[in-house]
Amino acid sequence: MKATVTIREYARLTTAEVEPTLDVAQLSQSAFDWLCELSASFSRNGATLLQVDGRHALKWDSYVGVVETPCGTRLEILPKHHEQGDCLLKSRQLLRKLIQQALQLKPRDASVASLELFDAPLSEWVMGQFLTELDLLVKRGVRFDYQRIEEEQRFLRGQLNVVAQMRQPPGRQHHFQIRHDVFLPDRAENRLLKLALELVAKSTQDAANWRLANELRAMLAEVPASRQVNQDLRAWSRDRLMAHYQAIKPWCELILNQQMPIAVSGEWRGMSLLFPMEKLFECYVEGWLRQRLLPGANLTSQASQHHLCAHDSGKMFCLKPDLLIDTPEQRWILDTKWKRIDSGKPEKNYDLSQIDFYQLFAYGHKYRDKGVPQLVLIYPYWSGLRTALPVFDFGEDMRLWVLPFDLDADCLVDAEKATLPLNLASFARAS
Known part of the structure; x- marks a missing residue:
């Protein structure tokens, strides 16, 4: 019987004996060693799967899904999104919803009730x-489909392969070289x-x-x-x-x-489905926006029209915003970030990253095909971010809005403040 260990993003994995929760779990030594090897292979490809925390502990990163070790341990990693209790059922439902959108899957469930009962x-x-x-x-x-068969038989069936038949050695001329089609x-x-x-x-x-x-x-x-x-x-x-x-x-x-956005390489082929949570969040927001765009608005993902600078008759450092929305009159540049910021900490800049602001500032100055664009940073909705933050002014009429996206209510909160070209009547605002 395979052992299943369920954790969530940024959980601590150890070989020591601990009380299991979604934030800390115990693994066998063989599973621990295999994960260390897997993390090393990810690092060689420029990705971070785990962080080594001492000799007997690992800290998981922001990948979600399932990974199975050769010793039979199945590790389930859920999004770290819900706050009250462990919320195992809600976390699983959220992960399934995000993966469906990212891979454009259409699940065939008998009813909403059966989906809720399928706590697997x-x-x-x-x-x-x-x-x-x-x-x-x-x-x-x-x-x-029909399959062409060439064989030797004691009877004629289909077509006689004349060339092969003429090459029959003496003593075997009573066998027939034939061709025929079989419906398989x-x-x-x-x-x-x-x-x-x-x-x-x-x-x-x-x-x-x-x-x-x-x-x-x-x-x-x-x-x-x-x-x-x-x-x-x-x-x-x-x-x-x-x-x-x-x-x-x-x-x-x-x-x-x-x-898979991230496939587990190597000879071992267990049930391994790993996804970067940042990418799942971006894909879900993109799909949500596409369904609600007003007529005449166009959405482009991962646009790569401009570079940061020119160098030696060439261009360097391609600028690729997550999402670009264009209308005949205006442009919006949107970036999604899978991390929590806190509207109650203005003295700490709301836990915002200065690098993210530099990034949007560069996008805003380079993507000016239709004048000064409007900038939007989208973060997950939680108790510390229920409404849009006050607008950030970069000058020259370029402004940036920080908006929360409620994954449970399927709602971009305060989208009207950024004047995004969306059909606001098609969704309910989160409370």
Whole structure:
């Protein structure tokens, strides 16, 4: 039986015996050592997964999701967002919602009630969604395709391979070299689904998921598992006859670790789904804004039109704001930041980062295609940031607003103060 450890961002992991909470947890020595090796591989790629805190402790960074160690320990990391108690259920629901938006997934839940009752780790939720989609696909019918077979038989079937037949040695001329087509489910899409299904059947700890996975394995017994994942993914067909396969493809890619913002590298392939929380927050805010833009407004993510400076007939340091909103008359530059600031600490600059302000100041001076742009920094809503901060004036009519985004209420609080081109009647303001 695999051990599951649930923590949240910035939690402390140790091999010493401790009272487990979402902010501190005990790991086995083998899991601890493997995480140290994993952190070293992340560091070589320029990312920070863990910080070493002494010889027997680690501090997790701002990645969320699930990572499974070779010794069988499954580590679930949740967002550090809710304040009252551990809020395990709310944190899991929030993480699922953010991942759905980031990867444009469409979960197939029977009802809101069933979603609320499904208090399972992220990995079980992903596997459950995949199995539900696969069950529906099998009921609608698995797509077959013709496969050309060349073989030797004692009878004629299909076409005679004349060249191969003429090369038959004496004494074997009574055997026929033939070609024929067989109608089989052995095609790229089905091979990928079979491989994902095998991984789910081996990884799941949920009884319902395990039962459904084994039922589907019996139904797909004649389909071989993929041995060349990247090649089969490139061969995934998008024609109209394969339209019913499109809903399951993102879940299949998710399980096969092909669509991860951060993929765990190496030979070990456990159930590992890690996401940088900063990126999830940015993707969620972007999706929310796109749904509420007024007609005529255009949103661009990760614009890279300008550089900080010119040098030796070239350009250096590309400036890439998270979000750019344009109307014929005005431009808004928005950046999202996954960290808490406190409106009750004006003497400490509200815990704002001076670097963030320098960054927006540079954006504002370079992205002046339509005159002076308006600047917006978006932070998560919490008890210390319930409303917009007083406006920050950079001079020359360039101003910056700091707005809270309420993830529970799906609301950008005080968006009207920044005069953003949004349909304000389409959402309720957070309390």
